[in-house]
Amino acid sequence: MTHPLILLFDFDGVVITQKALEFTASIFLKKRFYNWTNTEPLRLIDFARLFEEADSSNKLKAFFNIYRVYKKYIPSQWKRVLFFINFRKTFPKYEKYETLKPNLESILKELKKRGVIFGIVSNTSGERLEFFRNKLNLDDFFSVFISRDDTPIRKPH
Incomplete structure (x- = not known):
């Protein structure tokens, strides 16, 4: 069998696609207020995934994770706190526009026909x-x- x-x-x-996360990341990286450092090697998606990986449904845990993860990029402690609050408020506004990855639907349909x-x-x-x-x-x-x-x-x- x-x-x-x-x-x-x-x-x-x-x-x-994660375009909303990348778009939100691009907005925040342009803000000089945060005095960004060490961001040269990061692509937008890398920057955004740092936030995603540190996020949690437990807001306190998410705060401490993001505070720690972004220390290398935002030297100021209180600016990291503001970043956490602002990024978390901004991202959901754009996320509702996310779509399926291009061509995924046709690939899934074809494979589903074959019993996958x-x-x-x-x-x-x-x-x-x-x-x-x-x-x-x-x-x-x-x-x-x-x-x-x-x-x-x-x-x-």
Whole structure:
């Protein structure tokens, strides 16, 4: 007996584009107020993922993670605090415009015709994953959705 092929996808940057995160990062990197340092080797997506990886549904934990992660880039302690508050408020305003990655839908349709089963495993919150699940009709393609809220620890990077 053969089992069907099952493919698991990461969510951010694989299923959706992450353009909102990159756009928000570009806005903040242009602000001289933060006195940015050591940003030359970072691409926008690297900068944005630092924020994403340090984020948590627990606001206090997220604050301490981001405070620590951005120390190398924002020397001032109080400016890091302001960055945390402002970035966290700004990002959701643009996130609602996220779309599926280009050509993903046609690829998924073709593979689904061949009996491939798909799932999403992500470090994103369950609430956020549910929002995009409904907005982008992800149930049309994916059978399983696993968020950071469904597991005791986050998946490794």
